[in-house]
Amino acid sequence: MRLNSLEAFLAVLLAMQLGIDSGFAVAASPAIGTIVTLGAFRMNQATLTSNATLFAGATIETGAAGSLMELASGTRLELGPESRGRFFGDHLVLERGQSKIDKSLGFRVEARGLTVLSDTGGSTGRIRLPGSARVEVSALTGSFRVLNSRGMVVAKIASGKALVLEPQQATGPTRVTGRLVKLGGHYLLTDETTNITVELTAKKSLANQIGQRLEVTGSSDGVATPVSDATELIEVAQATPAPPPATAPAGAGGSSGTGGAAGGAGGGAARGAAVSVTLIAVIAGVAAAAVVGGLAASGSLGGSAAAPVSR
Amino acid sequence: MIGTRLCAAISLAAFVFAAAGTLRLAIAESLWRTGSLAAGGWPMSVGNSSYYEELAVREPALEVSALGRAVAANPRDSAAWIALGLAAERAGDTDRARYCLLQAEKVDRQYLPAWTAANFFFRQANDTEFWRAARQAAAMFYDDPAPLIDLADHRELKAVAALERLGDTPRLERGYLHFLIAEGRWQEAQEVGGRLALRRGAQDRELLLALTDRLIVAGRAEAALAIARARAGAVTNGDFRIEPSGHGFDWRMTAPPGGAAHWESGRVRFWLARSTPDACALLDQWVVLDPGGYRLRFEYRIDGLAEETGLHWTAVRHGIEEASGPVLTRAAGLAAGDRKTDWSFGVKKPGFYQLRLVYSRVPGTTHIEGRAEFASVELKNL
Numbered sequence: 001m002r003l004n005s006l007e008a009f010l011a012v013l014l015a016m017q018l019g020i021d022s023g024f025a026v027a028a029s030p031a032i033g034t035i036v037t038l039g040a041f042r043m044n045q046a047t048l049t050s051n052a053t054l055f056a057g058a059t060i061e062t063g064a065a066g067s068l069m070e071l072a073s074g075t076r077l078e079l080g081p082e083s084r085g086r087f088f089g090d091h092l093v094l095e096r097g098q099s100k101i102d103k104s105l106g107f108r109v110e111a112r113g114l115t116v117l118s119d120t121g122g123s124t125g126r127i128r129l130p131g132s133a134r135v136e137v138s139a140l141t142g143s144f145r146v147l148n149s150r151g152m153v154v155a156k157i158a159s160g161k162a163l164v165l166e167p168q169q170a171t172g173p174t175r176v177t178g179r180l181v182k183l184g185g186h187y188l189l190t191d192e193t194t195n196i197t198v199e200l201t202a203k204k205s206l207a208n209q210i211g212q213r214l215e216v217t218g219s220s221d222g223v224a225t226p227v228s229d230a231t232e233l234i235e236v237a238q239a240t241p242a243p244p245p246a247t248a249p250a251g252a253g254g255s256s257g258t259g260g261a262a263g264g265a266g267g268g269a270a271r272g273a274a275v276s277v278t279l280i281a282v283i284a285g286v287a288a289a290a291v292v293g294g295l296a297a298s299g300s301l302g303g304s305a306a307a308p309v310s311r
Numbered sequence: 312m313i314g315t316r317l318c319a320a321i322s323l324a325a326f327v328f329a330a331a332g333t334l335r336l337a338i339a340e341s342l343w344r345t346g347s348l349a350a351g352g353w354p355m356s357v358g359n360s361s362y363y364e365e366l367a368v369r370e371p372a373l374e375v376s377a378l379g380r381a382v383a384a385n386p387r388d389s390a391a392w393i394a395l396g397l398a399a400e401r402a403g404d405t406d407r408a409r410y411c412l413l414q415a416e417k418v419d420r421q422y423l424p425a426w427t428a429a430n431f432f433f434r435q436a437n438d439t440e441f442w443r444a445a446r447q448a449a450a451m452f453y454d455d456p457a458p459l460i461d462l463a464d465h466r467e468l469k470a471v472a473a474l475e476r477l478g479d480t481p482r483l484e485r486g487y488l489h490f491l492i493a494e495g496r497w498q499e500a501q502e503v504g505g506r507l508a509l510r511r512g513a514q515d516r517e518l519l520l521a522l523t524d525r526l527i528v529a530g531r532a533e534a535a536l537a538i539a540r541a542r543a544g545a546v547t548n549g550d551f552r553i554e555p556s557g558h559g560f561d562w563r564m565t566a567p568p569g570g571a572a573h574w575e576s577g578r579v580r581f582w583l584a585r586s587t588p589d590a591c592a593l594l595d596q597w598v599v600l601d602p603g604g605y606r607l608r609f610e611y612r613i614d615g616l617a618e619e620t621g622l623h624w625t626a627v628r629h630g631i632e633e634a635s636g637p638v639l640t641r642a643a644g645l646a647a648g649d650r651k652t653d654w655s656f657g658v659k660k661p662g663f664y665q666l667r668l669v670y671s672r673v674p675g676t677t678h679i680e681g682r683a684e685f686a687s688v689e690l691k692n693l
Contacts, residue, residue, distance in 0.1 A: 031434060031465070036397055038368065046455040050423055051397055053430045053462060070401050 029056040032089045033071035041067050059086045062097070076102040080128075098128035100140075111135045113167045114154075114286065115147040125157075130164070136291070138162035146286075153231050154286040155194040162291035163193070168282070174198070174234050175282040177215045177242050180206060186227040189216060193281040194288045199226040202236035215242040220284065232284060360385035364394065374398050382414075389419030393427050405435060416444070422451040426459065433462055441466060442476050449477040456486035457493075464490070470499035471506075481510060485518060492525055501526070501534040508538055523559035532599045532663060535559070543599040546666065549688040551579055560597050567591045567670060578686040583616065583670060585680055593622075594685070595667035600626075604657045604693035607666070611652065613641040615681030619673040622683055624654050627665040633658055638673055655693065666690070 033054045035041070040049045042061040054060075054069060061084040069077040069087065079085055083097020092099060094111040101109060105121035114135050116127055123142025130136055137146055139157045146155040146165060157163055176191040176198055187200040187210075200206060200216065218234040226233040280289045363381035367374040375398050381391035396411030412431050415424040425448035432441035445463055452459060460473075460483075467473035474487055484507050491500040504522045507515045519538055526535035532543070539559045541547050547560040554574050555562035564579060566572040569586030572579065572593065581593050613620055624636040634656035658664065668685065 034397070034400070034430070034434065043458060044461070046457040048458055050393065051427055051430060052458055053433055055461070055465070 029058075030089070031072070032056050032087065033069055033073075035060060035067050035069050037062065037065055037067040039063060039065035041065075054087055056088050057086065059084065059095075071107075073107065074103050075107040078102075094127055094129060096129060098126060100124070100126045113149045114165060115151075117145045117147065119143040119145060119156075134164055134166045136162060136164045138291075148284050148286050150284070152284045153196065154283045155196060155288050158195065164289045164291060166287045168285050168287055171220075171285045172282060173217045173237065174220050174232070174284070175215070175217045175280070176234070177213070177281065179211065179213050180209050180239075182207075182210050183229070184227070186230075188227070188230055189214065191281045191283065193290050194283055196232075196281075196283050197230045198232045198234045198283070199230035200234050200236050200239075202239065206236070206239065209239060213242045214239045360388040360391050364388075364391055367394065367398075375402065382411075386414075387418045389415040389421075389424050392418065393424060396427070396431065400431060400434075409435075416447070422448055422453060425451065429459070429462060433466065438466065446476065446478050449480075449483055452486075456483060457490055460487050460490045470496070471502050474503065479506075481507065481512060481515070485515065488518060488522065492522060495529070497526060497529050497531050497534060501531070501538060504538045508540070520556060520558035520561075527559070527597050527663060530663065532661075535597075536599055541599075544601065544605070544690065544692045546596055546598060546688055546690045549690070551577055551686060551688075555579070562594055562596045564594055565592055567593060578684055580682060580684045581670075582682050583680060587670070589672040591670050593668045593670055593683075595627075595665050598664050598666050598690065599662065600658050600664050601661045601692075602657075602659050604655060606691050606693055607636070607654045607656070607688065608651045608691070609654075609688040610686045611639060612684040613639070613681065614683075615679060616641060616683065617673070617676040617679055617681075618642065619676055620681075620683065621670050621672045621676065623669060623671070625667045625669055626656055626658060627667055628658070628660065628662065633664065638671075651687065 035054045036051045066081050067079045078100040080098035084095045086093040091108045102124045104118040109116045109127050120142045124140040125144050126138040128136040144157045148154045178189045178192050187206050190197040216239045218236040221233040224233045360381035363377045367377040378395040392411045392415035396408045400408035412428045429444035463473045488503045523539045541560040557563045564572045567587045569584035570582040620639050622639045626634040636654035
């Protein structure tokens with residue numbers, strides 16, 4: 001019995017020792033992959049060339065050439081030229097520039113308060129930070145979801161599509177455009193820009209507008225739970241027939257009478273890509289505008305390291 | 312006759328050979344610029360590994376085969392070996408990656424191949440090869456050693472042990488000390504800083520002062536004293552023999568707004584102007600004190616200020632004034648009788664204190680321009 005007590009005591013001591021040791025080991029950030037580049041890059045303020053081991057929490061800053069990151073999880077990322085991001089095993093915090101992600105299931109990119117997630121393992125997408133407040137997400141293959149800072153889905157981007165999103169300073173009215181349907185006694189509308197379905201409630205009946213393509217503004221009811229297909233319940237303030245989809249050169253967004261928030265997003269896309277002024281939405285505090293021509297308009301990740309060559 | 316013909320034939324052959332070579336390069340260059348090298352230009356670029364390396368970049372699908380041709384074309388091209396090794400690692404072929412990276416080290420004994428090999432063996436958890444390559448890289452680093460140190464630090468948790476395994480040099484010690492300071496690992500920073508301090512290298516003075524500053528901010532009194540070779544319960548550079556550095560336990564001089572501060576060997580002077588605010592700090596120093604009584608002795612001389620100068624010493628702990636000396640009078644200064652002035656005070660808690668000389672205009676006195684001079688400051692435990 002006494003021997004048992006001694007053994008138990010020693011076991012506890014050993015466990016404590018191991019605990020301390022492993023604590024030290026855990027304190028050091030783990031290696032999460034490799035980084036390869038054609039030129040020089042900065043890792044945690046230090047300038048490096050060619051390649052390095054990537055540790056969790058490392059801040060990578062690229063120069064004229066992009067960098068390729070191969071994570072142990074299988075995710076492959078390209079950080080574009082003149083870009084900066086902080087890397088972790090399961091996410092990237094993109095601070096500047098652009099990044100392309102490949103085999104990204106379970107991996108997320110955080111940028112300017114938004115989170116971008118892929119829906120499938122084979123998804124490839126590009127996230128770009130134009131201007132000072134916007135995030136452009138392009139789904140090259142597979143589809144992506146975009147979440148706001150509260151974890152609410154604000155956009156679903158199908159393969160070949162690209163969206164410019166801009167979190168709004170103040171929560172303004174929700175604005176969606178799509179065809180109104182009635183399912184199980186609930187009025188639903190899937191926004192054409194963000195592909196998000198919302199449930200609508202209104203003081204005045206919407207029954208006579210079923211099947212019509214509507215432009216709806218209203219306020220989000222943050223308390224009530226929407227029907228399962230919808231992400232948000234909207235109290236309709238105005239529902240008018242939507243004009244037929246038409247495109248206009250970038251910069252026209254502000255004059256389309258869509259309000260400051262949406263106009264802001266339209267202006268956001270103005271940098272290098274045209275937006276459809278009729279396809280501007282505001283959902284859960286995030287303005288979104290489709291990039292006309294999708295990926296073709298959003299361009300490609302130029303200058304990145306497609307293959308590693310040491311110099 | 313035969314000789315002339317032979318000579319002409321050789322010249323013609325040489326000309327044709329040179330022309331063919333030039334033409335071949337021109338065509339290869341043209342194919343390369345139009346982007347059709349991948350399709351059919353390979354044979355034109357035989358012998359030039361950089362073409363294959365560029366091809367590997369432009370055509371990711373051909374990466375491994377192109378890099379294979381690059382190293383075949385030029386087995387001494389370490390960049391190609393490195394690229395091929397990294398590509399093989401990405402493809403999961405670690406044996407080939409290892410071979411390629413070792414080849415890169417073999418043909419090029421510079422930093423990059425050693426650094427790349429160290430990273431590869433780190434990822435493969437091959438300790439023996441990692442430390443060999445890391446040591447090799449450490450002997451050659453030319454820029455910031457932080458990434459290499461970071462790598463080594465992940466393998467060996469004790470900084471001093473890691474340093475020894477990397478091949479301890481003052482340059483590496485400095486790099487490691489910067490790294491540890493940035494990480495806030497004060498115990499190890501003290502150990503590495505202690506090694507540097509032993510060398511007494513002039514170029515390390517700034518770094519050790521910076522370390523002392525950080526240790527003071529971190530509240531690590533013993534470590535800070537050890538690095539600065541300072542004593543608890545005493546002032547440093549009290550005789551103002553050397554110019555105050557403003558770091559560590561040395562004096563920090565602050566020119567009063569509108570006025571000036573000046574050091575000359577053996578004394579410090581402050582000029583207060585009409586525009587000087589009613590309260591400002593002029594001089595301060597970190598001291599480590601145990602609970603008890605202390606006596607501060609100093610010499611001073613006043614020119615032009617009010618009789619009640621507004622100058623006095625304070626002991627400040629965590630930004631709060633723990634003790635305050637009497638206002639110095641013009642009459643009691645050196646000009647009046649060449650004697651030292653004492654201020655006795657007590658502290659209740661051990662730790663860092665800022666011994667501070669401040670100016671605070673005495674209510675009822677007129678602010679007059681003037682000069683104050685201080686020398687021979689001593690602190691004694693009573």
